[in-house]
Amino acid sequence: MNRRAFLGGTAGTGALAVAGCLERLGFEEESxxxxxxxxxxxxxxxxxxxxxxxxxxxxxxxxxxxxxxxxxxxxxxxxxxxxxxxxxxxxxxxxxxxxxxxxxxxxxxxxxxxxxxxxxxxxxxxxxxxxxxxxxxxxxxxxxxxxxxxxxxxxxxxxxxxxxxxxxxxxxxxxxxxxxxxxxxxxxxxxxxxxxxxxxxxxxxxxxxxxxxxxxxxxxxxxxxASGGDHGPGHPPTSDGPPIEDLPGDRIGTERSGDAKISAIATDADRLAGDGAYLVVCPRTPYNDVSLPFASLSVTVERDDATVLEDEPLTESLDHAFGHHYGTGIDGLESGAEITIAVDLPPQVARHDGYETAFFDFEDVSFTV
The missing domain is CATH 2.60.40.2480 (Periplasmic metal-binding protein Tp34-type)
Incomplete structure (x- = not known):
């Protein structure tokens, strides 16, 4: 249905008919x-x-x-x-x-x-x-x-x-x-x-x-x-991130928290990791894989009953291969290490219907390398 039909169903057909008559007589509707x-x-x-x-x-x-x-x-x-x-x-x-x-x-x-x-x-x-x-x-x-x-x-x-x-x-x-x-x-x-x-x-x-x-x-x-002419650069790309399974590196796992999917990947890409390892964390919407920006995340790493890294902030980043993510360099990200990701501040973005109740109450998620 179009918006007028929708209003007719919610406000009554009589009011809609009056509004239409006023418009035809040259009056602008208030709303x-x-x-x-x-x-x-x-x-x-x-x-x-x-x-x-x-x-x-x-x-x-x-x-x-x-x-x-x-x-x-x-x-x-x-x-x-x-x-x-x-x-x-x-x-x-x-x-x-x-x-x-x-x-x-x-x-x-x-x-x-x-x-x-x-x-x-x-x-x-x-x-x-x-x-x-x-x-x-x-x-x-x-x-x-x-x-x-x-x-x-x-x-x-x-x-x-x-x-x-x-x-x-x-x-x-x-x-x-x-x-x-x-x-x-x-x-x-x-x-x-x-x-x-x-x-x-x-x-x-x-x-x-x-x-x-x-x-x-x-x-x-x-x-x-309704542009009335030149369409400019064409339609924009969708804002879903690259498929997790296609990202380079070692996929550590994906968990759900705050109704977001949180995926962790380890990579040795020089531009990110230097001489060590780099942890890529991708929080996304659960059905469309849209990246969740403007949040604050941190990581704790434990290995052999010792804390290697504690509450280390992850840097929000944009990369041509990994897309939007949160990451940090980590020395000794070896097999058996326990990684805990915390969302310290939920995504500071406005939401339309269907998203306004999600991505707030996060519990820590953990992975084993």
Whole structure:
């Protein structure tokens, strides 16, 4: 169903008919949005939400090494995580939920960077400098987004300022200097937002331990295109990490904690380990393998009843082969060693429905080399 049909089912067909008449008479509606149903008795884990929203594309831009794609969907609630968790509900003047995905064009890797956004109308700033939230959603994966308000329909420019990596870069990202300002022109029409589909999930499945599939970008995906011209660099890559079984090194194991999958790998890659061993730890979502950024992890290593390393912080990193991970060099990572991984601070990213109750209450996980 589209958003208008959804509102008709929740607010009553009479109210919907009146709103439609007012629009045809030239009156602007005060607000067409309401939060979709929220699953009752939500688990402290990843769960299947009540519905799925279609997304549209405004295209993108690239400077050759860095690329950005601009997407939009219906305004909706989300939860911010910045020490404390806070629910953000839809405001009456919200025009859309605007999303930006930033990636490295050479390696096709989604980047955890500092992102700033400014919306321009006829060259003039609308709403000043914006700081979209780093976010996790089941369909989009990792991205930056927020509900935004635009004063009127028409042509706009999104000026996206991409700062430095917010994690350590290794390998192809060791000297990453992709910081740039990119602009995406788009045409805002309220009908584009109103006509997006909202599919309700069967009530008997809502809240199940499951996740919606990551959106596959490209031909046949569920992006409506409203860019009105040049599509820029094309659709962004998905933000799932490289398959654990394909990563180089010795796979130590995978455990579940806080409903995240936490995998540990040992490698002797010179760029990471120098003359010793390097421990790679990959915390990811349990169904779509999306990396969980902006957390704090530490490791304790014991061998032969002695503590070799205690509460050693793991450095959040981005590598062309291992992708996003947390790691540290360890001397003597030998057979029989006991490794304990602790999540000291959960991922400080905003979450959409289905992720807002997961990735908080972590218990330590242990592996034997």
């Amino acid at each position: 067409a949005w309401s939060n979709p149903p929220l699953v009752e008795d939500r688990p402290d884990a990843v769960y299947l939400p009540a519905g799925m929203e279609e997304m549209g594309s405004y295209g993108g831009a690239s400077d050759g090494s860095l690329a950005v794609a601009l997407s939009y969907t219906i305004p909706h609630r989300f939860w911010t995580v910045a020490g404390e968790t806070e629910r953000v509900d839809v405001e009456t003047d919200d025009s859309m939920h605007l999303m930006a995905t930033v990636w490295d064009a050479e390696t096709d890797t989604v980047l955890p960077v500092n992102v700033g956004l400014e919306l321009l109308r006829d060259g003039e700033s609308v709403g000043g400098q914006l700081s979209p939230w780093p976010m996790l959603s089941q369909r989009m994966g990792f991205h930056y987004g927020d509900n935004v308000s635009l004063p009127e329909e028409g042509a706009y420019t999104a000026r996206v300022r991409v700062g430095a990596l917010e994690v350590r870069g290794t390998g192809a990202f060791a000297n990453w200097t992709g910081a740039s300002t990119l602009e995406v022109d788009f045409e805002f029409e309220r009908s584009d937002i109103h006509d997006l589909e909202f599919d309700l999930i069967d009530e008997n499945r809502r809240g199940d331990p499951e996740a919606l599939s990551l959106m596959e970008h490209g031909a046949g995906d569920d992006h409506e295109d």
